[in-house]
Amino acid sequence: MAKSFYLSNPKVTVNSVDLQDQTTAATLTLRFPPQRTTTFGDTAETYGAGLGDHELTLTLFMSYEASETYATLKDLVGATTTVRVQPTSAVDSATNPGFILTGTYLAELPVLNAQLGELSSIDVTFQGGSYSVDVTNP
Amino acid sequence: MAWISKHRRIGPVGSPFVPNAGVNVDALERAGFIERVPDEQSPQTKPAARKVTAKRKD
Numbered sequence: 001m002a003k004s005f006y007l008s009n010p011k012v013t014v015n016s017v018d019l020q021d022q023t024t025a026a027t028l029t030l031r032f033p034p035q036r037t038t039t040f041g042d043t044a045e046t047y048g049a050g051l052g053d054h055e056l057t058l059t060l061f062m063s064y065e066a067s068e069t070y071a072t073l074k075d076l077v078g079a080t081t082t083v084r085v086q087p088t089s090a091v092d093s094a095t096n097p098g099f100i101l102t103g104t105y106l107a108e109l110p111v112l113n114a115q116l117g118e119l120s121s122i123d124v125t126f127q128g129g130s131y132s133v134d135v136t137n138p
Numbered sequence: 139m140a141w142i143s144k145h146r147r148i149g150p151v152g153s154p155f156v157p158n159a160g161v162n163v164d165a166l167e168r169a170g171f172i173e174r175v176p177d178e179q180s181p182q183t184k185p186a187a188r189k190v191t192a193k194r195k196d
Contacts, residue, residue: 075165082160
């Protein structure tokens, strides 16, 4: 019987900066909004793919230290950038593909999200951009 | 224009940084991750030292 084990430990880079040690959750969703293509004579609704509208959501510990979460993201709000997530830190391969959104847009950044007695963390969402998968060992 | 890494988060410090498509190098520079260097100083574009071989004396 085939077995598959996956320890959730993805590599995350935002604008080429490695944020793996700040990230606690990452979800990259491919989405092609359905476009209705039903015509006269059809007996059921049919749909085709609209423009790709992909999205990456990250949960990050907030850190204001140099080269950490805030420093990396503050200049990217309202701008496009490149994000990349990968199942593990190993090199790119067919079994460890690098998922890339190029030209993805960061609309908002919570600059402070503090709760007494809790580690501060934030959620950021990158929207749109072109999607690609890198399986080539550099 | 060339860049070198100033922080381990984007690669070994001092190594050449080659931005992929869509990477905002201005933001990286402002945040102190990379440093702009003239092309001729870039470790990447610097020509390899010429190999000098001593002439054999007969």
